[in-house]
């Protein structure tokens with residue numbers, strides 16, 4: 001089995017990018033160890049702080065953020081970083097080539113119940129000529145990502161990575177190496193499995209409700225087939241399932257916070273996951289257009305997402321084209 005470093009060399013990935021990805025993986029291995037220790041090392045539970053999103057920070061959100069920051073700030077290729085847990089971007093080496101945007105621990109409501117969580121990251125090209133006094137250099141469309149991926153902390157720890165040349169999966173071995181265990185991942189085009197938080201049904205747009213109504217009708221309705229539903233409440237786990245066996249994952253706009261386009265964050269959730277999904281032959285949309293083409297205006301901006309099997313996402317988009325949007329909003 002190929003080591004991550006051998007694989008990247010073989011793919012002719014830029015040496016500095018290879019080294020940066022390897023450094024990120026050292027940080028993720030440290031997070032894996034913290035997660036494994038759980039209650040023994042006193043890392044479970046919440047802090048008394050809230051993050052920039054207004055969400056209570058879990059101890060492990062903060063610990064994971066500090067671990068990743070520590071490694072990135074000591075890496076000379078990193079010009080700056082932005083994280084879900086940092087209100088402002090953090091500057092590093094002004095001559096660095098890369099910007100790293102990340103969610104240190106996605107799905108953190110799962111931590112205390114010992115269910116899958118993950119780290120999501122996106123690597124962008126730095127623009128030294130713009131300086132780093134504000135967010136501007138980070139506000140690049142998802143299409144411009146140089147690399148994107150996640151580390152899933154489940155029964156095994158896995159890295160799922162793209163550098164724009166397909167999607168590959170690496171499993172963390174007993175010796176602490178990430179070994180290539182699946183290459184050129186492709187998502188089946190059709191599916192009978194969907195993932196959405198059904199408790200928000202009453203807050204959705206008519207098009208979204210209508211799509212789900214028809215899915216639930218199963219073989220007796222216009223879709224003519226039965227569907228199964230899954231909801232892990234961690235985007236990493238949902239996307240991993242879709243990359244493994246197909247499906248559709250949706251977190252749509254809803255009327256609970258009408259001025260926001262959705263719950264999930266564009267730059268460190270929507271964009272990296274969309275790059276992986278597209279690289280694996282799926283579609284990643286905000287229900288109207290490609291997420292990777294959204295021009296970001298704010299590091300912490302939100303986005304509606306529908307990601308997964310090509311033909312199923314096309315069906316969902318068709319409902320949004322056909323059924324009028326009655327709610328004033330968004331992107």
Ligand code: F6P
Nearest residue numbers: 106107108197233234235236264
């Ligand atoms: O980052 C937000 C997140 O934890 C995602 O990983 C997950 O898909 C979603 O929120 C779960 O949302 P809800 O609380 O509605 O189940």
